[in-house]
Amino acid sequence: MEHTGQLSPLGNHTTLVEFILIGFSDVPKLQGFLFAIFLIIYIVILMGNSLIIMITKVDPSLQTPMYYFLGNFSFLEICYVSVTVPRLLADLCRQNRSISFVTCAFQMDIFLTLGATECLILTAMAYDRYVAICNPLMYPVIMNKRLCIQLAAVSWIIGIQVPIVLIYEIFTLPFCKSNELNHFLCDVPPVVQLACGDTFMIETLISVLTVSNITLPFGLILGSYGKIISTILKLPSATGRAKAFSTCSSHLIVVVLFFGSCISVYMEPKSTLSSGMNKYLSLFYTILIPLFNPIIYCLRNKDVTVAMEKFLQKITTVN
Template identity: 60%
Template sequence: MANTNLSHVKEFILLGFSDLPNLQSILFGIFLCIYINILIGNGLIIVITKSNATLQTPMYFFLSNFAFLEICYTSVTLPRMLSDLWTQNTIISFLDCAVQLCFFLILVISESLLLVVMAYDRYVAICKPLYYTIIMNHKVCVQLVVASWITAVPILIGQTYQIFSLSFCNSNILDHIFCDLPPLMKLACGDTFWNEVLFYTVVVLFAFIPFLLILYSYIRIFITIQKLPSVMGRSKAFSTCTSHLMVVGLFYGSGIIEYLQPKTNSRTGIEKMLSLFYTIITPMFNPMIYSLRNRDVIVAMKKLLSK
């Protein structure tokens, strides 16, 4: 089946970690613990920001939405991976693969746009503090979150449809841990030029440009911070940005390495590790980054746990 024409593929075989047969149960236990940590960590962020009166601000409103997005983002790939490790059944149907890819792309782009919104919030708070409550009112915050969720949905649905309209004649074996664009494009035969053009257009519009906007926001923020008269004021202003900067670095850094490196068969192992990093490891560490470096969150968490 791997070497015949498969123009009408009905299912794919996800190799995942099949090259490590003796470690399947250990990997299942590790990924299950990671998934539970992601659910608990991000769930706590949501509960804390919703239940504590001192955290009813735009920054924590965006943070709670970001935590919810991380749960959704991880749940697209990790439960399926756990199921494959437990049952040793790595076959995924054509439709399931398309649905997984579509939701994965939508959530990745939503996270990229939400990071821009969070950077804009910090920009307004530090560079335009007198107008902060006027600019970042609740209605505007809700509109920004909704826009980050739905802006790219039609484009990504169209891109998913284009990808799965291709003929897969080389193989139906995906040497990956979930249905992702790079391994699918490797299996496609025929002219994929316009699919690649659309892919890089989406990357520029919803990843590269947002990254530049975040970079511009923080350049303005740093310039403003340097003009503050007191050292304590500069330190406090900068501390509100460091957590977000660390998350931005993890998200865009791993994504750039994964998607913009040349694809060769010899890099499949590296691609799997990078995919694990930005789909599992980063969402696990994000709650720690925001809680350990944020005194308000730590205080609110202690109050919640004491109850």
């Protein structure tokens, strides 16, 4: 495929002005099948997470901090997939998969903002469970409405700020290699791999941001769950232990899946692993985790299951 570019005034290199998203064009016979699969997954994600948002708003039994954060997380999941999947679906139907630098930078910025915010919302959810189980008498006082709103707002504010410097540094790099991104979105690792300048500083910045915004929150969550599990095991009632585990297990499953896949991709932004492997790992946290979120919470959380059944019954009765 021909490079698209313009001559740089600083030398004889060709400075690229757009990328080509290879996506899944390397499996041409599966384009139709993949389109159908990703479209179904996208619809399920939108419906499942929208349903969670609605029931956490209208069901009186779910008017608690835990479900306030779950509603926020579900909203983030909808935004998260909407940044990537519509573009992926469009690319599966066309030959021209070019994306301009500006559009690529914009997609990367929104994608990283939502991802960083999700990390912090998941951390806030872990703190909520920690207070609820390890300090139940003070729970209503500590996890008041004001603190919940503040935690959600701070998560968004930090999430918005995280990618600003990174995006600037990445898109001021010289790109004089192939303009083909072996990916379905403008993610950090595949773009950095195409840079031909010195990327040591930017790789260091990516590693620092990964540690501060992914690894550190993940460590705090695991530490919280260490305390939570220790407290649960000390409960005298088997019923109490089972109920406590049921409210935590769904969140912990989502945490491990989301953070595990993110860390494996971002800790080495220019690793020697194949870019194809990164592409499929990215599928995991960009599409599969948002799909698993409503499924896990419906199957593992009795309160959500009961509230969803009541909500669907009410809609059916009205219709």
